[in-house]
Amino acid sequence: MSSLSHPELRQRIVDSANRLVRTGILSRSQHGNISIRIPDTDQMLLTGVSTLAGVTPESLARVTLTGEVLEGHLDPTSREIIDMHGIVYKRRGDVGSVIHTHSPFSTAYAVASKPLEITTAALARLGVAQAIPVSKFGPRGSEVAVRYIEETVDANPGCRALLLENHGILTFDGAIETATQMVFAMEETAETSILASAIGQPKVIPPHLILAAEQRRVEFERLGTASA
Numbered sequence: 694m695s696s697l698s699h700p701e702l703r704q705r706i707v708d709s710a711n712r713l714v715r716t717g718i719l720s721r722s723q724h725g726n727i728s729i730r731i732p733d734t735d736q737m738l739l740t741g742v743s744t745l746a747g748v749t750p751e752s753l754a755r756v757t758l759t760g761e762v763l764e765g766h767l768d769p770t771s772r773e774i775i776d777m778h779g780i781v782y783k784r785r786g787d788v789g790s791v792i793h794t795h796s797p798f799s800t801a802y803a804v805a806s807k808p809l810e811i812t813t814a815a816l817a818r819l820g821v822a823q824a825i826p827v828s829k830f831g832p833r834g835s836e837v838a839v840r841y842i843e844e845t846v847d848a849n850p851g852c853r854a855l856l857l858e859n860h861g862i863l864t865f866d867g868a869i870e871t872a873t874q875m876v877f878a879m880e881e882t883a884e885t886s887i888l889a890s891a892i893g894q895p896k897v898i899p900p901h902l903i904l905a906a907e908q909r910r911v912e913f914e915r916l917g918t919a920s921a
Contacts, residue, residue, distance in 0.1 A: 698755065698764065699731060699738060699755075700750065702729045702731065702738055703738060703750035703753050704750060705729060705869050705870075706727050706728075706729055706738060706740065706748065706750075706753060706869065707748050707749060707750055709727055709790075709792065709869050709870070709872075709873045710725075710727055710740065710745040710746075710748040711748070712873060713725065713745055713792075713794065713873065713876065714745050714746050716877070718794070718796050718876060718877060718880050719745060719794055719795065719796060720794070720795035720796065720797055720800070722744065722795070723744045723745055723746045724743055724744060724745070724794070724795050724861075725740075725744070725745040725792070725793055725794040725795065726739065726740045726743070726745075726771060726774050726778070726792075726793050727739070727740050727745070727748075727790070727791070727792050727793075727869070728740070728778045728790065728791050728792075729789065729790045729869055730782050730788065730789050730790070731755070732789075735757055735758045735759075736755055736756065736757050736758070736763065737755075737756060737758065737778060737779070737782065738753045738754070738755055739753065739754050739755075739756055739767070739771065739775065739778065740752070740753060740754075740771065741753060741754045741765055741766050741767045741768060741771050742768050742770075742771060743768065743770040743771060745794075751765075752765075753765060754766060754767045754771070756775055758779040758782055758783060759779065760772075760775045760776065760779065772834075773833055773834030774793065774833070774834055775834075776834060776836075776839045777791075777793065777834065777838070777839060777842060777863070778791045778793075780839050780842055780843050780846070781842070781846060781863065781865050784843055784846045784847060785846060785865065787867055788865045788866065788867065789866070789867045789868060789869065790865065790866060790867075790868065790869035790872045791863060791864070791865045791872065792863070792864045792865070792869075792872045792873060792875075792876055793857075793861060793862065793863050794861055794862055794876055795860075795861040795862075796861070796862060796876060796879070796880045796883075797880075798880050798883035798884040798887060799856065799861075799862045799876075799879045799880050799883040800856075800860070800861050800862065801883065801887065802825075802827075802856055802883050803827065803856035803857055803858055803859065803860060803861060803862060804858075804859055806827050806858050806859075807827070808824040808825060808826055808827055808856070809824060809825040809856060809879060809882060809883055809886070810824045810886070810895065810897045811823075811824065811882070811897060811898050811903055812882055812885065812886050812889070812895045812896060812897055812898065813878075813881060813882040813885055813886075813898075814898075814906055815877070815878040815881045815882055816878045816879070816882050817898050817902070817903040817906035817907065818878075818906050818907055818909070819853075819871070819874065819875060819878055819907070820903070820904075820907040821853065821854070821875075821878070821903070822851075822900060822903050822904070823849065823851075823852065825852070825854045825855065825856055825879065826845050826848070826849050826852060826855060826856065827845070827855070827856045827857075827858050828841045828842050828844075828845040828855045828856065828857050828858060828863075829841040829845075829858050830857070830858040830859040830860065833860070838857075842855065842857075842863070853865055853866050853871075853872075853875060854875050854879060862876070862879060864876050864879065
């Protein structure tokens, strides 16, 4: 295959990276990585450098879920995270995209080793029904870190994000666009909850209202735009 195989998937990664960089939701280093599973294969497209700034279709690598580079180039820091993405795809057949960032407020929860509760409509409207769990710390890309991710995913069926203790966050979903939106919803929720903690205890949205918030969003999307 040429270096531009799967151009539509490559462009979706570029669009996600550009959106994350443009909005300033990343850490100052703009560190992060994004992957998309290539449908009906054991392969993914993965950002090949450690920063999300300046990602292009040509800069993406095509790799197997076990780490064999089939196309393109990965720098050493990106090679370390292949298994971090790959284990999510292996354990969750419904996942089509994985995103990792060091978004500051969400990462603060990871550093505090504190699950992120559903305290804002931003997460509730995405249908996140349980607190986002913490995966215990292991050295970046190590078998220990990957095993902890695997254990946390398995222990939380249906979860769509993890806090990586003392590291950052992972979001994942069937579509890259929703995985990207999850980064924003987590960061908004983490920041607002930290601010609210200066006033009092942040209030967790109860499960039945989380369901109602998601159903409200779905209904408005079904109705579409209004016209005179």
